[in-house]
Every structure is written in C-alpha cells, then in structure tokens.
Amino acid sequence: MQARVSEARAPGFWPLAAVFVLFVLFLYGPMFTIFVLSFQGPEGGLTFPMRGVSLHWFRQLAEGLGTVDIGAAFRRSLALGTAVMALTVGLSVLAGLAFRKRLAGGGALFYVSIASLIMPSIIVSLGIGLQFRLIDTGLKSALGALGADGMLENYGTALGLFTSALGAHLTWTLPFGLLIMFAVFNRFNPAYEEAARDLGATPWQSFRHVVLPLIGPSIVGIGMFGFTLSWDEIARTSQAIGDVNTLPLELQGLTSTVTTPAIYALGTVTTVVSLGVMGLTVGLALLLRRRQTPGRR
Numbered sequence: 001m002q003a004r005v006s007e008a009r010a011p012g013f014w015p016l017a018a019v020f021v022l023f024v025l026f027l028y029g030p031m032f033t034i035f036v037l038s039f040q041g042p043e044g045g046l047t048f049p050m051r052g053v054s055l056h057w058f059r060q061l062a063e064g065l066g067t068v069d070i071g072a073a074f075r076r077s078l079a080l081g082t083a084v085m086a087l088t089v090g091l092s093v094l095a096g097l098a099f100r101k102r103l104a105g106g107g108a109l110f111y112v113s114i115a116s117l118i119m120p121s122i123i124v125s126l127g128i129g130l131q132f133r134l135i136d137t138g139l140k141s142a143l144g145a146l147g148a149d150g151m152l153e154n155y156g157t158a159l160g161l162f163t164s165a166l167g168a169h170l171t172w173t174l175p176f177g178l179l180i181m182f183a184v185f186n187r188f189n190p191a192y193e194e195a196a197r198d199l200g201a202t203p204w205q206s207f208r209h210v211v212l213p214l215i216g217p218s219i220v221g222i223g224m225f226g227f228t229l230s231w232d233e234i235a236r237t238s239q240a241i242g243d244v245n246t247l248p249l250e251l252q253g254l255t256s257t258v259t260t261p262a263i264y265a266l267g268t269v270t271t272v273v274s275l276g277v278m279g280l281t282v283g284l285a286l287l288l289r290r291r292q293t294p295g296r297r
Contacts, residue, residue: 088226092177159242
C-alpha cells in the first residue's frame with residue numbers, strides 16, 4: 001500500500017487565506033445582510049435581530065412606497081439598460097471591425113473613446129446635463145426667432161431617458177465594450193475568413209457564418225456589461241436624466257425617507273435582476289462555446 005504524502009502548507013498560506021476570507025466577507029457580507037433582512041416579518045426593523053420571516057415587505061413593495069412609482073422606475077431602468085446594451089454591442093462590434101485596419105487618426109480616436117473612464121462620473125453627468133441645457137436654450141431661441149410660438153409653448157427639454165441619459169450611460173459602457181472587442185480581434189485568426197472567401201463566400205457571408213459565431217461569446221459578455229453597468233448606474237444619471245428617475249436613483253432617494261425593510265426588499269429585487277442577467281449571459285456564452293466545439297451541436 002502506497003503511503004500518502006501530504007505536502008506541508010507554506011508558512012504564509014493561512015494568514016493569506018484569512019485575509020482572503022475577510023475580503024470576501026467585506027465584499028459580499030453587506031449584500032447578504034440586505035437579503036436576509038428583507039425577509040423579515042411585519043414588525044421587522046432595519047437592523048438585527050430579525051423579527052419573524054415572511055414576504056411582507058416584498059408585498060408592500062409591490063403595492064408601492066408612498067408617492068414613488070417603483071414599477072415605472074423599474075420599467076424605465078429596464079428599457080434604458082436594454083437600449084444601452086444594444087448600442088454598446090453594435091458600436092463595439094463595428095468599431096472592432098473598423099480598427100482591424102490601420103485608420104488615419106485611429107490612435108487619437110481610440111483614446112478619446114476611452115477617456116471617459118478616467119473622468120469622475122459626476123463631472124461627466126454635469127457636463128452632459130449642461131450641454132443639453134444649452135441645446136434647450138438654442139432651440140427655444142430658434143423657435144422664438146421663427147415665430148413658432150405653439151411649438152415653443154409645448155417644448156419641454158431635450159433632457160430625457162433616451163437622449164441625455166442614454167448618452168451618459170454610453171460614456172461608461174462603450175469603453176468597456178471597445179476594449180473587449182479590440183482584444184478579441186487582436187487575437188482573431190484571419191485565416192478563417194480567407195478560407196471562407198476562397199470557397200466563394202461574400203464579405204457578409206464570411207462575417208455572418210464565420211466571424212460572428214467565433215466572437216459570439218464575447219458579444220454576449222459585452223451585452224452583459226452594457227446592461228448591468230447601466231442598470232446600477234447612479235452618478236452619471238443623476239444630472240443628465242431630466243425630470244424622471246431610474247430605479248437606482250429612486251432607491252438612493254428612498255434611503256432618506258423609507259425606514260422599513262421595504263428598502264431592503266427593493267435592493268434585493270434589483271440585485272436579483274442583475275444576477276439573473278449575469279446567469280443568463282454565462283449560460284448563453286457556454287452554449288455558444290459548446291456549439292463551437294467540434295462534434296457538438
């Protein structure tokens with residue numbers, strides 16, 4: 001019988017393991033605490049110990065929190081996140097294809113595209129909000145000069161969910177999509193496309209049947225980044241959305257007025273949506289990668 005030989009742990013293993021455990025608790029402990037406290041009974045408070053276990057605060061959340069329309073805010077965030085995801089994926093793929101060839105001024109264009117990553121989010125939001133207010137002023141002046149009093153009276157603001165807020169979110173999500181797609185195409189083997197063209201495929205057929213399936217998992221990942229970053233964004237939205245609020249902004253506002261575990265229930269719902277999108281994305285990426293494996297369909 002062969003004796004088992006156990007390797008001794010290095011002297012620094014256990015201290016590093018302890019640091020890692022503390023880091024994980026620090027990172028995910030608050031989220032887990034929110035989850036637990038959101039399932040309290042009707043007499044529950046904002047801190048431990050828990051007073052019962054129920055879905056009471058989720059039912060109260062469904063009924064509404066005062067004058068705040070949580071359902072409308074949820075739909076706005078969902079619509080904005082979907083639009084941001086679609087534009088992030090589309091623009092990133094197009095940019096990745098364009099940058100496969102040397103472009104005049106391509107370097108400057110690349111750095112301008114990712115410059116917003118190093119800018120403070122609140123500054124970006126303030127700048128976009130100011131820009132659209134200047135647009136409002138210019139449009140109102142133009143309508144007044146043209147004598148279009150009816151249009152001027154009905155004109156509100158260019159600030160909105162799918163104008164300024166959409167642009168603000170793209171300044172956050174698009175650089176991540178560009179960096180991912182540039183990395184993908186940097187290690188993409190063009191021999192696959194050349195083989196397809198040798199067999200008579202058109203450029204569109206080559207992209208659709210060769211390039212797109214190969215970069216599919218990366219596209220799914222970019223979509224996940226686009227949606228989740230938009231879904232949770234507060235700072236870049238705060239000054240650029242106009243007179244409506246997304247769900248994160250409503251959640252931020254409710255922290256100073258709602259003093260029941262209903263606020264925890266709302267946080268749990270938003271987190272579950274993010275985790276659901278991430279799980280769906282991982283599953284779709286694994287499915288696409290499985291289909292790329294020879295002999296598996």
